[in-house]
Amino acid sequence: MSLLEVINLTVTDKRKNVVIVKNVSFTLERNSCIGIVGESGSGKSMTSKAILGLIHPSLKVTGAAHFDGKDLFQLKSNEIRKIRGKRICMILQDAMSAFDPLSTIGSQMSETLCENLEISKKEAEKISIVELNKMHIKEPVQVLKKYPHQLSGGMLQRCMIAIAIAVKPDIIIADEPTTALDSINQNEVVKEFQRLRSELDTAVIFISHDLGVVQRLAQTVLVMKDGKQVEYGEVKDVFSQPKHEYTRYLVNTRVQLTKSFTEAMRKDHV
Template sequence: MTLLDVRDLSVRFPTKKGPVLAVDGLTYHVEPGEIISLVGESGCGKSVGILSLLGLQGPTARISGSAVFDGKELLHASEKHLSAIRGRQVACVFQDPMSSLNPVLTVGKQVAEVLRRHRGLSAAKAKAQVIELLERVGIPAPAQRYSNYPHEMSGGMRQRVMIAMAIACEPRLLIADEPTTALDVTIQAGILELLKELRRDTGMAVLLVTHDLGVVADIADRVIVMYAGRKVEEGEVRALFANPRHQYTRRLMEAIPRRGGGGDRDRRLSGIPGTVPTLHESPAACSFAGRCAVASEQCRTALPPFAEIAPGQSAACWHPGPQAAEAVTGAHP
């Protein structure tokens, strides 16, 4: 049974220039034990979409569509129902733990509060459980660290505390929004390995939001690429990295630094010219057409359908395929 089924999710925000369509018709699903990654540049709607699932948007947001978790609708659920789900069945880890942790409470008490609220544990039992959790996420001397305040810990340790808090009630789905962005490469690798271990040991599904394709390649089973509020490509991670179908995805791949000798040493990174279009209305044509080297008149006048291009790989592009990639590479050396 599908764990999370999101269909036609749209999120609008009112502005002085009219409504901004931050997420436009987003559809995807997450299976039990699966790691799915939402990827795309800043402002493409990744975080807005996931915050909308759990009622974490502000009162001005206008949300439509459907998001069914474990057979129950989330988007139109009461605050009481969402409060029972948040932290217990669905947990979140955000980018900056310093803004998520209370600076005047010890980290141990903050993790214990989750256990006391959702599982009804006594203070003593909660403390013992927290120490086990801190050890599980790789924090040394967990009994001593229990009494630390957030500012007394490194960024990597604070993020591990957030993960300990998130998994305290053994959720079925962990939503991780840019969980490694502010961390150095070594600590980032440790956090990613921890997420993989938790998935392997508990069967927990992970919905990972990131703009880092290296992180996606390391951890995800399936990847969803977003651009200007819409899903433009989806596929199994190895197939997508081996042969990206949408032109935006291909350009993202070309912007990744690569190691190597010979000619690769002097290879220039390929940027994507132009800017993201405004999001005041649903597009009538391909949103990427103005930045695409192989765009045709069809791309500028008609919205491409999201369709299967190859087994397990779908995209919304009028010109998918390797032949288009060669044209892009030649157009932007």
């Protein structure tokens, strides 16, 4: 049985009667990664938020999301709260706003860990340090004492991933975690996701518009446009033989944009 099976997920704005996301279906296995690709406003983020029950009450969600024998859309709010954060974690694009600027990284990390793992504060601190070490953060003890604004975006992003890893969820939903980062930090973050999967068996829903990153991380990919599911399939099939015109367009523009760079770098291997 699949870990998560989303069937015909549809999100409608009740007030304006506008369909924001229409009939999105996909399955997610243990130790796998699905990439969701599309432009901003295409419903990528809305899809992930709907799965976690994090959307505004004026929006109506229909369809089903089977996770661990339950339909996530039918759960009561206190039941889904137990799943959210503990079994399904979310990593946001804007790491800076995901942290509370008024308290230290360390206190926020241990707060989350205490809550979700039911451990003491001391243990939580130990785990934090171990996880930060794994993220290749130098001097984790110092980092824990710092406030969000004292760290770079890449650093915060890694702290957020460290929290997610420490909780050991079944699924991690990552919403554009690499977009705002430069290539070095981007690479580090991608490596962490790879490690996460191989070591913890965690499944990842990776939302991005960077086709290169998706290609490296994901096995299956879902292409979205205007709230609709345009294409869904194995990464290698979709990117090498796109069936839908929009996917072809995305792939082509990407190839064109990176052509000079790829060619310049290829010289190295000749």
